[in-house]
Amino acid sequence: MTTAATPHPGQVSTQPLPRSLVPLPDEEISGYLLRLAHRLEQTPQRLAELTGLQSFGAASIPVRMLLRTSAEETARLARACSLTPREAQALCLASLADRYPPADVVLHPLPGGRSGLWMQQAGKIASLDRWVFTRPVRYCPACLAGDASELQQRHGGAWKKLWRLPLVFACPLHRCLLTTRCPACQQPIGAAGGGLISRPCEVLHPAQCRAPAGDSAAAHAARARPPACGHRLDTAAPQVIDAAPLTHALAVQQRLLALLSAGSPATVHSMGVHVAVAEYVLDLRLVAGLIRCTWPVAAALAGPAPLADALADHVEQRRRRQYRPSDHGHHRTAFAVIYDAPPTDPLASAGLFTAAVGILTGETGTCADRLEPLLAATADTAAWRAFAHRASATCSPALRATIQTRLEALHQPTPRGHNLKSDNARRNGTDALRAYHRRMGHLVIVPTGDCRFDHRHIPQHMTDEWFDESFPDLTGISAVHLRRTAAIRLVQMSTGGSQFRAGGLLGIPPGRVMSSTVPVRAWTDDPHNGARLAAAIDAFARTLNTTTDLIDYGHRRAALHGWEIPPDDWHDLLSRLLAAHPHTHISWWQDRKRRLASVLVWAAVTQGDHRLAPLVMAEQRRANQGKTNMLVFGLQQARYRARREPASPTAALISLLTPYSQQLAAKIDHGSGQ
Incomplete structure (x- = not known):
């Protein structure tokens, strides 16, 4: 037996081994x-x-x-x-x-x-x-x-x-x-x-x-x-693919392996456009979850009986895990655990990815038509919509736009005033909503029944007027957490459901929902604090109920998703800035400052939290873990400089953005573009 040198206990050897091996191709x-x-x-x-x-x-x-x-x-x-x-x-x-x-x-x-x-x-x-x-x-x-x-x-x-x-x-x-x-x-x-x-x-x-x-x-x-x-x-006998129908699954496998090969093109044709291979993989993940959630709607796309049967067995096993026993009875397993975990059975995988690739192959309209029955089968499933909202943020723009458009058409928002107490049918619907959320295991707040507003009319970051009037002497809790929690509870009052669903309607990620609602819940353990918050939220709800021309913040958020200040508008703003500050180094005010100003405009138009602006979230996804989000850092520096130096070019730019934001908001509200 070959014996290698023994290192000192607690240490590792860095000496070359007496013999080695060259790694084989693709070896792990x-x-x-x-x-x-x-x-x-x-x-x-x-x-x-x-x-x-x-x-x-x-x-x-x-x-x-x-x-x-x-x-x-x-x-x-x-x-x-x-x-x-x-x-x-x-x-x-x-x-x-x-x-x-x-x-x-x-x-x-x-x-x-x-x-x-x-x-x-x-x-x-x-x-x-x-x-x-x-x-x-x-x-x-x-x-x-x-x-x-x-x-x-x-x-x-x-x-x-x-x-x-x-x-x-x-x-x-x-x-x-x-x-x-x-x-x-x-x-x-x-x-x-x-x-x-x-x-x-x-x-x-x-x-x-x-x-x-x-x-x-x-x-x-x-x-x-x-x-x-x-x-x-x-020495085991391989499961050879001989049957003609199974050769299609083998062709799908060859295509997927080609995408993963280092020497292959960086893009793939999907839904009528070319998308990056990494985005295509995430598209497959999202469509695979949709296929299993709505099974057997897509059974015809999974291939012949061996593939479809294996996939059906896999889906049935996952669905049996939906309610699992615990010490206190049965509890519901999270949607992603059930439908996002890929099958380990290769035959079930063959059926699943054959169907997923088939859905994404072809022109945009054809792919959308294939997705239509699957989306229709799950449009009213809140758990899937929440999963799709998170997963589609990183998939290809073509699939994201298709899912968003079809879901909006299939799942219409509740009209304003549809949940009035005088409407007996709505009360029956509220009972059904309560039962549904209990069945899904959500933390439920039932609609109050007298809201003439919904999530579209609630600002993501509660207004300064409301905050200054309701909490002039705030202590013991972050103002950001309080504003965010108040917005979430107003959505729950009007729409019902869990705080995560309410946060999703406002564009707040689940992690940010938890990071704000948990400390506020602890803060409201003090009866005085709880009464103040409840009174402030009720007062804002009464204001919304009596306002005849509510602002559609939801429309503004949708219109400005991914928006940046157009270059022509930016040059106009810079020319006015230079008129007041002729010695400003214009080279410092190019694309990075334009993106920073775009976030400030988004926050002003949508009354949103700049930390949750789409540009900021996209920058965070691109930044390596542990690295500073330079867009957030730039925003902090700009606001600090504007406060400390009111006569600085940065303060002047922020002042110029105020009328620009007002004009942009008016254009969006009147449907005349962004």
């Missing part, structure tokens, strides 16, 4: 460690210590290394295995990040000075972690057997990175579906254990099953660890 890090450990006749755990991927004596290899290793870990791995840094980085799924957003992650040190790292999705897109399989693992037996080379005959072929992606369900090279289970013990591959590699302290062939064999219950009772199954997965 766990498979590479298994093959190299087998060649060196070492356990995977020992090899991880020698390569610096695991500290000495740690219980397991962190699963996060499947997606990304830190710069130090990459350097140690490259030095120990005689690889280039690029070869070491290519072993992780983050090498696919530019085309596959779920693999785009960043690492952060643990808080409190603790050793270790934690991982976060770089784009801050919720729930994308479900779209990378860490366990169980799919595989192609023929690929694991390797080629005719001596090294692959001894140590097997590659465990491929792409097998970790839900979009990959078949092997075009061997024309077979991937499999997830061992043919001997029928257990999922890679599902046991808490680290990157199951049984890291055992020397096994890279293609051997590491699941526990025999009677695991009896072994546990005897306080003995059951041995590994040990079956050679590379």
Whole structure:
């Protein structure tokens, strides 16, 4: 047995190993460690210590290394295995990040000075972690057997990175579906254990099953660890795709694999336009959730019986998880957990992505027609609309516009005054609304019944007049939280439902809803504070009920979504600024200042929170985690400078934006454009 140098306890070795392996094409890090450990006749755990991927004596290899290793870990791995840094980085799924957003992650040190790292999705897109399989693992037996080379005959072929992606369900090279289970013990591959590699302290062939064999219950009772199954997965018979209808699914797989290839074009034709591959992947995610939520509406697009039946079984299993038992009865599982988690069964995946690709393929009108029955089936499902609102923010503009337009047509907002107490039919509807939200598990506020306004007439950031009159001596709570919570509660008064639904109607993300409503709820535990807030909200509601010409803030928010000051208007504003401040360096007032001014105009026209402006949110999504949002920083600096230096060019610009904002608001309200 080959013995490598032993590092001092608590340290890692950075010395090159006596022998190494060149990574195979598309090989992922766990498979590479298994093959190299087998060649060196070492356990995977020992090899991880020698390569610096695991500290000495740690219980397991962190699963996060499947997606990304830190710069130090990459350097140690490259030095120990005689690889280039690029070869070491290519072993992780983050090498696919530019085309596959779920693999785009960043690492952060643990808080409190603790050793270790934690991982976060770089784009801050919720729930994308479900779209990378860490366990169980799919595989192609023929690929694991390797080629005719001596090294692959001894140590097997590659465990491929792409097998970790839900979009990959078949092997075009061997024309077979991937499999997830061992043919001997029928257990999922890679599902046991808490680290990157199951049984890291055992020397096994890279293609051997590491699941526990025999009677695991009896072994546990005897306080003995059951041995590994040990079956050679590379000897299993592949599930060959022979039937003519299934060859269409194989063609879909070839198309998806081509998109993920580094040398392929950066755009793909979808819904009649060219979109970035990363956006197309997120389109598939959104459409896949819609297909499963409305199943069997899209059954005809899923392919022949084997594919449709497997997808139907998957959907039925997920729906059975909708209400799960708890200590206090049954509770409802979140929508995203049910319908956003991709299937692990390759046959169900084949049906799901065949249908999704079929919906997105073609011209815009054709794709919209295919989406129509699915959207109609779920237009009144609040959970799906909330999921679609979050997911569509990062998908392609074509799909986002189609979904928004069709949903607005299918789910009309409640007309003003439709929920008056004198309307008996509306009272019956309110009872139904209460029952619906209780069934969905929402925190419910039932409409008060006398509101002649709805969410369109409520400003996202409550007016200064209301705030100054209601809370002249505010203490103990942030004004931002109070304004935001008051707006949310007014929407709940008029429309009903949960605070998250109300926040979504105002354009407030769920995280911001929680960050404001939770501290306000604690603040209102004081009866005096609670009475003041309730009285202030009721007073504002009475004002809205008695106003004959309400402002449609919802229309303003929609009209200015993604809007920036046109270049001609900006040059006109700058010329007036230079007239008052002729010594201003105009080179400092180009595109960055134009975007900053656009946010200020948006906040003034919509009476919105500048932190939630579409341009600010888009900038935050583009910024790397941990980096400063320069647009927010610029806004803070501009407001501070305007307060401290009233005669400065910045203060003059803000003054010029006031009449500009008023004119723009009048144009939007009268339908004469932006």
